[in-house]
Amino acid sequence: xxxxxxxxxxxxxxxxxxxxxxxxxxxxxxxxxxxxxxxxxxxxxxxxxxxxxxxxxxxxxxxxxxxxxxxxxxxxxxxxxxxxxxxxxxxxxxxxxxxxxxxxxxxxxxxxxxxxxxxxxxxxxxxxxxxxxxxxxxxxxxxxxxxxxxxxxxxxxxxxxxxxxxxxxxxxxxxxxxxxxxxxxxxxxxxxxxxxxxxxxxxxxxxxxxxxxxxxxxxxxxxxxxxxxxxxxxxxxxxxxxxxxxxxxxxxxxxxxxxxxxxxxxxxxxxxxxxxxxxxxxxxxxxxxxxxxxxxxxxxxxxxxxxxxxxxxxxxxxxxxxxxxxxxxxxxxxxxxxxxxxxxxxxxxxxxxxxxxxxxxxxxxxxxxxxxxxxxxxxxxxxxxxxxxxxxxxxxxxxxxxxxxxxxxx
Numbered sequence: 001x002x003x004x005x006x007x008x009x010x011x012x013x014x015x016x017x018x019x020x021x022x023x024x025x026x027x028x029x030x031x032x033x034x035x036x037x038x039x040x041x042x043x044x045x046x047x048x049x050x051x052x053x054x055x056x057x058x059x060x061x062x063x064x065x066x067x068x069x070x071x072x073x074x075x076x077x078x079x080x081x082x083x084x085x086x087x088x089x090x091x092x093x094x095x096x097x098x099x100x101x102x103x104x105x106x107x108x109x110x111x112x113x114x115x116x117x118x119x120x121x122x123x124x125x126x127x128x129x130x131x132x133x134x135x136x137x138x139x140x141x142x143x144x145x146x147x148x149x150x151x152x153x154x155x156x157x158x159x160x161x162x163x164x165x166x167x168x169x170x171x172x173x174x175x176x177x178x179x180x181x182x183x184x185x186x187x188x189x190x191x192x193x194x195x196x197x198x199x200x201x202x203x204x205x206x207x208x209x210x211x212x213x214x215x216x217x218x219x220x221x222x223x224x225x226x227x228x229x230x231x232x233x234x235x236x237x238x239x240x241x242x243x244x245x246x247x248x249x250x251x252x253x254x255x256x257x258x259x260x261x262x263x264x265x266x267x268x269x270x271x272x273x274x275x276x277x278x279x280x281x282x283x284x285x286x287x288x289x290x291x292x293x294x295x296x297x298x299x300x301x302x303x304x305x306x307x308x309x310x311x312x313x314x315x316x317x318x319x320x321x322x323x324x325x326x327x328x329x330x331x332x333x334x335x336x337x338x339x340x341x342x343x344x345x346x347x348x349x350x351x352x353x354x355x356x357x358x359x360x361x362x363x364x365x366x367x368x369x370x371x372x373x374x375x376x377x378x379x380x381x382x383x384x385x386x387x388x389x390x391x392x393x394x395x396x397x398x399x400x401x402x403x404x405x406x407x408x409x410x
Contacts (some may be wrong), residue, residue, distance in 0.1 A: 002032050003107025005325070007054075008046065009142075010113035010120065011079065013072040014156030015163075015306045016317040017142050020112045021074055022067045023321025024140065025054055028108065031329040033147030037104055040408075042078035042401055043111075043120055046100060047093070052408065055106055066406040068314060069396050071306035074408060082120050085127045100306065101135060108136050108328040112321070114154070122276035122356035125334030129351045136328040139336035139356060140321055144303045145246045146195035149362045150354040151338035156303070156390030157195060158313030163305040164188060165202035165390060167298065168211055168243065171388060172203060175239045181291040183230055183240045187278035188298055190245040192217050194366045196302065200243035201378035201388060213376045217247040218366050221256055226281065227288050230378065234291060244281060246274040275299075307403055311392035316349060323351040347388035 003030045025036050027053065040050035052075075058064060067074060081201035083090035101109065111121050121139040128135050141148050167319055175184045188197040194216030204210025212233050233240050248256045257277040279294035286293040320337045327335065335353045342348045346351060370382040396403035 004035045004037060004105050005033040006037040006039060006046075006051070006101070006104065006106050006326075007075075007110040007112065008042045009073040009077050010042040010111060010117040011077060012303060013077060013113070013142065014089035014142055014144050015159045015309045015343070016068075016155055016314045016350045017072070017073040017112055018070050018074045020140050020142060020155060020321035020406050021313045022335045023318040023323075024057075024110045024112070024325050025058060025321075026064065026288065027028055027322035027325035028110075028329070029055075031325060033108065034105070037106070037162050038075045041076040042080060042089055042113075042117075043082065043097070044080035045076065045079035047096060049100065049397040051104075055387050057408065063406060066397065066404065068318065069306060069309070069394060069403070070303040070405040070407070071079065071309075074406065076408075079116070080120075081116065082123045085123060085130075097124070098127070098131065098133065106364060107259075107327070108133055108138070110138050110140055110321075110324055110328070112140040112142050114145065115148060115363065116141075118148070118356050119360040121192050121336070122360045125356065129335070136331065136333040138328045138332065139340065139359070140324045141336060142317075144196060144227055145190060145193055147193040147363045147365070148314075148336075149364050150336070150358050152341040153339060153389055155313060155317035155339075158310040158316075159191075159305070159308065160196055160302050161199035161386055162200065162220050162296070162313075162390035163302050163308045164196060164199040164243075164312045167206045167302075168200045168203035168241070168258040168306055169205075171296065172208055172211065172241050175241050179238060181234060182237045183234070183242070183282065183285050183289075184296065185242045185278040185282045185285075185293065186296045187244055187246050187275075189302055190217060191247040191274060192363055192365070194245045194247075197243050197245040198366055198378050198382055201383060202386060202390065211243050212237075212241040214247050214378060215242065215244040215375075216371065217245050217249060217365060218368060219371065219375045220251040221248040222251070223256070223259075223281075223284060230285055231289055234289070242281075244278055245294065246277050247279060251353075260397040273356070306405075307396055309394050310390045311394045312347075312389055314394050320351060327353055344384060344388065347391070
């Protein structure tokens, strides 16, 4: 009798994470899986015995198409850190998880997520080998941050980059209407890697002058130098638009947002919540220079804008899900599917497998050679890298003028 499969989503959502879910589901069913279970809120939910049978919800081709076009995590998500199974108190968690997987007759386990999610896959695969389990554990990459190693880029990044490019063009047009001194600082997600903020460079085109400054976490930040650069730029043109990563840091390692008085919570992985960078810098510029300022935080909008999804991104998200299922059914475990770019003109990409050890707990930064000499803009090499990822659109299915989504009621 065919073994069942189970799939979960973890970490921050994206606008295409459900396309990967659709890819896993359809590929697993084609390859003979019995039931395909969905963890409700990832591994944390599975430990609480919360799951659903996807076969009961994804019954038609239209259900799959809606799933592909629905942003955020259809199954819910979590930020749960699995303990070290070598510790006596930690192994109890693994025993509980594997008992549940045995109860559900699971042969294939898929986790769609970023760096921390790949750490989870690595730990489960290692424990599975330790106890002689035949369950195959596969990681499916997802993160708008684009900071996973070994993969050319991550599903989710292309659509977020497209959103940022679109919004920055619109903000630039709005910022110039009055002709008076104005500094607009846009805060973009990115803790330690500046891939998303770099995407602001995509706004520059024949119909748009582009942003005036881009500040990435890869470059140590100096508040005084920042203000000086703004002053020099504003001496040449009144309206300045700046893209700044939420994770820009001072030379001593502190985040710039920590210079404000905001309280920053810490999640299960020890990640400090970052917010307020643009507000702090806008207030600082307003105090020191004779100019009006405003701050804009794109916040969750950049990861859930399903109406601006890149067709390239959603297609690749579906492909990596399918590739993970194919690999698991062929006997692979403890690995992640990666995207490998084979050509840039025309753009072509394929998939390959890498051991989780090459991914988990590592971060891919923006290459310093893709940042210009005065650290205010991206080089043509970055544009060539990012531009193919934002191409084409997958139009939402509209009902009464609004995008129609599929969801699981709690």
